[in-house]
Amino acid sequence: MQEDSTQSPHKIINDFCVMFSNINGTGSSTANTTVMRALFEMGIPVSGRNLFPSNIKGLPTWFTVRVSKDGYLGRVERDHVQVLMNQDTVAEDVKKLVPGGLVLYDEAFSMPETLPTSLAFGIPMETLINELDIEKRLRSYVGNMVYVGVLASLLGIDMERVAGAIEFHFKGKTEAAKMNFHAAQRGAEWAQANIDRIAIPYTVEPMHITDGYILCDGNRAASLGTIYGGVQFVSWYPITPASNVIEEMNEFLPMLRKDPETGRMTCAVVQAEDELSALGMIIGAGWGGLRAMTATSGPGLSLMAEHLGLAYFAEVPVVVWDVQRVGPSTGLPTRTAQNDLLFAANISHGDTEQVILMPGSINECFEFGWKAFDIAERLQTPVLVMSDLDLGMNPWMGKPFQYPDTPMDRGKVLWEEDIERWTKEGKLWGRYLDVDGDAIPYRTVPGNRHPGATYFARGTGHDEFARYSEDPQVWQDNLARLKRKYRQARALVPQPIVERQKNARIGIITWGSTHMPVGEARDQLAAKGIATDYLRVRALPFTMEVVDFMQEHDRTYVVELNRDGQMKELLTLEAPQHAYKLRQLSKVDGLAMTAEWITQRIWEDEDGCHA
Amino acid sequence: MQEDSTQSPHKIINDFCVMFSNINGTGSSTANTTVMRALFEMGIPVSGRNLFPSNIKGLPTWFTVRVSKDGYLGRVERDHVQVLMNQDTVAEDVKKLVPGGLVLYDEAFSMPETLPTSLAFGIPMETLINELDIEKRLRSYVGNMVYVGVLASLLGIDMERVAGAIEFHFKGKTEAAKMNFHAAQRGAEWAQANIDRIAIPYTVEPMHITDGYILCDGNRAASLGTIYGGVQFVSWYPITPASNVIEEMNEFLPMLRKDPETGRMTCAVVQAEDELSALGMIIGAGWGGLRAMTATSGPGLSLMAEHLGLAYFAEVPVVVWDVQRVGPSTGLPTRTAQNDLLFAANISHGDTEQVILMPGSINECFEFGWKAFDIAERLQTPVLVMSDLDLGMNPWMGKPFQYPDTPMDRGKVLWEEDIERWTKEGKLWGRYLDVDGDAIPYRTVPGNRHPGATYFARGTGHDEFARYSEDPQVWQDNLARLKRKYRQARALVPQPIVERQKNARIGIITWGSTHMPVGEARDQLAAKGIATDYLRVRALPFTMEVVDFMQEHDRTYVVELNRDGQMKELLTLEAPQHAYKLRQLSKVDGLAMTAEWITQRIWEDEDGCHA
């Protein structure tokens, strides 16, 4: 593709990263996502990443748009193009620019004496904005569109696509759309008149590889998947970065889940007073036979520990999304991490084991959104889904969402007629009786009017007929059955994804959003002569492939976003015999993983091995 | 000893187990502990174990007194002597009797047709009690003493010792003591008149090996240790089996911690509204420079997850006793287990690591009671102490408590004069600054009036000077320092206890109260020709001895009271290279471990190996 270019041969086409540096609360995100959308509409793979403070207004925020003809979606460590709209961070920002990169900034800023590039242009923001014929109070918001126009002009972004992106954003508010596009045009005009585009090394060209793709963030995808999963009851407590999983439901439920006949809802969303209560409510609902879920992040998950033990032990299906952020404690609430895994796997006192799903893309957020219910109801146990801020709150490119390919599995629930039939057939029912030999009992739910259907649920010791029991044997048998039941999950959870290269002796394992940069890292390593195989874990309990993968490779790098190598620890427990072959490649600084970082570490390590 | 006996040669001397079966709420525990105390005062090693329901009055309860000339303290699975005072459980109870054992029961009971012994005697309880000259309302309580007398007479328990034990119990209430002893005497008389002692195979003889020893339960020992540790602030929420750690403080603090000059207290005990609040309070107090502790059990620990992350991250010393009971969830609140270990080790979201102590005797409960503060304050981090119901709520024999052998270590705290001196010396202080290179910073506490001493603590990202920070590098550095700090704990925590036998190829590892039956099991195994070495883990992080021990042995059995082999998992993570040599010997049915069980499993397994 690069070869076919009609542009000057020195141009870098569709392969660079644009960084916008702004102040939060100034409406810059509309402008920045406009750029991203316009590029996407040109058929070029893009990924956008928002780095924001735990604050509402006035602090630095950064948005990066990566343009990648190869479809790489991972974070890159340096910027090729910078749009600097925050005086406070200019000095630090420019340190991240590649030498010779393009810098656009507000003419009014005082800039560092020396820059790593000669391609730095001051945009007369104030003048251009004041020239616009718009109300004063809107100027600063709309004004951001000026730099969109400048950028479009310099990079060759189709202004029609910019117009389209703006229209998409303002959905029918034509006046606002017009005003914004006008500002962008003004920026473009200014750029044409004042900057020589030929000197700019970066350019974009239409491609067609995003055709049919969508742009969506993981939380919205999770929300939609949940809705298609037939969720009936949601309880939650606001927390970044999980809130918008639920807020998206508030937006989409009225569209998707109004009963066509009566116009009434088939799902209730209750904002709880805290996470203790949120989980309590969904346990009640799950016990009552509803598909029930909540979404939270680390601090909320900590508050759910006791209730998760109850749900495990009373065998109540619930779905809990944990959109991870940086901890321990309140930590960095607006930064990304994958650091709740060990806690989640061991959550609650006593012997417990939890089923955990780990989506690695927006499509999996959608898919696990509905699948989590099938698993939870089939197994009658909580299912935790571990997403993270990077996946959840950033716009990602993906295939269109697929309508669920299997019907809803409501698991083993008996209604009046079932109990009646069992009674007639002389078939014994007990709430915790293992009738089928698969360790999964049958359940009934309140509202079942059959006098033989009722039972009393509890978090204390109980026998197969749900009767209170302190009998040692009864306790032990029940706990053993729960363990057998947990093993059944292996057959139900999503299997890992494995990708191989020829003659690879080394493996890479990741989970969740750390997937994003791995393909790129593997290409980089391959280019250096290091072939790798790759396995992405998608669930706990592990399935056999995971152990086989470790066994097959001389060394396996476990790449993840935390300090303690949490996935590596779980893999060690699963197959200690292979633990000596595992290498911890974990870091936690609040930023997403990059291919450079992975490549560099593996390269160094492998080099050492070869030496 | 057996050989020297003056008794008939067929007698089993000082080596049997007496079981009392009662109804709870009937005051039987006074009677049963009287028997135990009298035996102890005769110089015979005893251990008592109470098995009680989660109920206040009217349900079955059992108390066993093991008499063991060899000083074995572990539970035994069968009873040699039974005193059956609960009609409801008679049929089940007698199944646990060894063939030919002695059974005493209330004459009024209907007994099973066949018994595994001919030595079953009905005591005319009602008649004997009615003959006593005591108020009606006291009769059923005092009446229990009748069987004490019968038993004493049949087993040869010194009635003077019985009198002493009764006096000890009623501390100065002479009237009550007299009344009770009178009842015992009546029982003894009846026995002498009606039962031929010669036929009874069990008997006791005075020894002298308990001289200087004490009897105490682990919770009281913990409480006293805490008081000698200089605890200044306690907050708690009632929960079985942890409540009496604190209730004992309410009893002993006025005696031990009244300021001699002013007669006022130097420690406050606050009952919180729940465990979230209890931990919150002690974090406040710990931050304020007080030695602060709480005690709880599983459900409470689950509620402490979020706050423990805060304490870890804000580096606040607190001590949390977890007296374990059977979980998951509310589980069996009055049964014992060691099943919170994995949860405690991974508690709270994000990357956290906790220092954990594991007392295995009442002496260690006392010792770790004070030591936990030294470690917590030295490291500025929470210390969790994992006891359990069996250790905490039963009376154990032990050496007298030792006055702490090291002075209180208050860790690195700077007061006004220190800050003043540092300032003069130009020495930089920052709350989280690693001045000494040991990853442990210096702290100040509120009340320090030096203007340079104050700082703002938080659970969010902060730099070395406690300033809010979202900087990726600052975050990562801080987390790395916390990990280095955690490693320092290896030098501070109690080292494991190792006991060896000659040429042992196999090892046994336990922790906590599961220690009790291990010595006996090792003797049994040795008798079968299997030599074993033994290591008892006493803390996390593990120290090198633990790894060495695994390495040295062909196989190591990890014996513990849970389903999932929680200690085995932690050992696997510590030294995956030795994991293949670990064997999980864990069980959880609410009953304490027994030597028989351990011996049997290891024997079977080793036999298999030999085959």
Added chain:
Amino acid sequence: MPDETNDIGLERADYQGSPNTLCKGCGHNAIIGQIMSACYELNLRPEEIVRYSGIGCSSKAPTYMLKRSFGFNGLHGRMPSLALGAMFADRTLTNIGMSGDGDTASIGIGQFKHICRRNPPMLYIVGNNGVYGLTKGQFSATTEAGVSFKRQGTSRYLPVDICMEALASNASFVARSFAGDPKQLRQLIKAALRHQGISVIDVISPCVSFYNFAKNLHSYEYAREHEIPLHELEFVPTDHQIMIKDFEAGTVRNVKLHDDSIIRLKKLDKEYDPTSRWQAFKVLEEAEEHHQLVTGLIYVDPDIPSTFDRYDLVEEPLNRLGNGRLRPPRESIDQINQMML
């Protein structure tokens, strides 16, 4: 002799629970006894009742009644959230939550306050003994200040008044009763079971094992001597209204519940208007001052919308909706994908 049955043909035995393991004489026994009677007399089908509780002796009590109904004994202090979620499953059921003073006023006060605000249709009855029974006699948040126990020291803080808390949180039915006053208690329970929002009944329910001391409010003796009923109270179900007539005018006040059943309040000493929140505060405040036990219907607002009136849900029980009504139609996915940019 044929067994007596109620209008739906059930015997009293059909309302029994599992074997009772509470202490003899425990106030909680009286409470569940009256609940069983009330359910029998109201002709409620046990399978259409759901029991909820937290942890404590009081929270174990529901096990000993209505064995033929569903029930969930959850976590300490967290019954409200569990119950609220479960109630969404089938809104046609009758809900009975039972809790203790520790469960409600100590660890559970947060959830208690919030469920009061939400006003779901349930009876929330508190077996208030001023002590932790199940953990053997510690102070609860309703223990009076100044009480001393050997192993606990002295209770240091002013007690929580559960009725006042319910009122402050806009609970729509607030009553206080006494386990030793079975008649009043039963009438209150009946009314509560018919009220369309949350009905909080704070029942002084002595713990005979740990805190039944005559000098303390939570004892049989004290309560008996200091009980001041606000009115004589009778519940008249919808189908029995004919009976109302035989009352002298002026001495009786009728409060009509949403289902047209009536709470008939016969004036005693003083006039009391249980529909005034403001008077309710006053009567509680005064009772507290004089260490008296005011009992009866303290406050009721029969018409305030319940939780479910605030959600626009389909009428059928949510837990009976077929898959077809839960998963959006296949066509919709394209529309959704179109929106994703």
Added chain:
Amino acid sequence: MPDETNDIGLERADYQGSPNTLCKGCGHNAIIGQIMSACYELNLRPEEIVRYSGIGCSSKAPTYMLKRSFGFNGLHGRMPSLALGAMFADRTLTNIGMSGDGDTASIGIGQFKHICRRNPPMLYIVGNNGVYGLTKGQFSATTEAGVSFKRQGTSRYLPVDICMEALASNASFVARSFAGDPKQLRQLIKAALRHQGISVIDVISPCVSFYNFAKNLHSYEYAREHEIPLHELEFVPTDHQIMIKDFEAGTVRNVKLHDDSIIRLKKLDKEYDPTSRWQAFKVLEEAEEHHQLVTGLIYVDPDIPSTFDRYDLVEEPLNRLGNGRLRPPRESIDQINQMML
């Protein structure tokens, strides 16, 4: 020009905090402004103040004042327990807790209720904006019923009234104010800082980014138009009492605090007695009914013992006791061992 100083020689700048990152116009800014002024005017040494907060914009606010004091920004909803424990360390310090409506009335209501009961000497100030600011505009427990936000739907439940909650829990000083009424707010803060028990001040503190809508109670506009001060209020510290004289008799009511300082209440429209809990309930109840913002000192009991009066602790700060006073003497261990049988 020499900088102005207070009686202990400190400048206003000595009471400043770290750079402020709240939104411009946020009500919380007004609150911390008045706290700083009050501390300056009361001649409090910053090192002798301790700040506490939970999580939220309001809970971040303490960072932006009194930088020279200790502080602890704990967990969401858990400030009360943290503060209470810390206060035991040195009882001579002045304690300022700041929280939000979400932090106090949603997740934190349990701890809030219990700290009110315990009555420790602290100012507990709530920046009540009726919304979650920091998480970007969700409903809190004080949001009025019926408010609709695009991404939240409609708020369905009656709001929590923080003052009423404080009252029900026997808080000994309960006030309400408004971020747009700095003068009253400062006087209240001063009085609160001198009160010997817990002083709850519920401050309507608009969130300009998410909920400053004129039709809603928590907006500047609405609050300004509907504020009804109960009295004109002035705090007179102990050392200034001479000034009291110059007042017309009859129009002024003085409330004497435990340290002899005085809250001077000048009558406005109606007579109001802030020492009657019962009147306090009434005035709140009425304000709620008429959607008015009643401000001022709603209730005070100057003499009720504080937390620390209820423990018999040595007088010195506990955190300064030397090891010798904490570890029992060596002799005692034998005595203890003797007791172990």
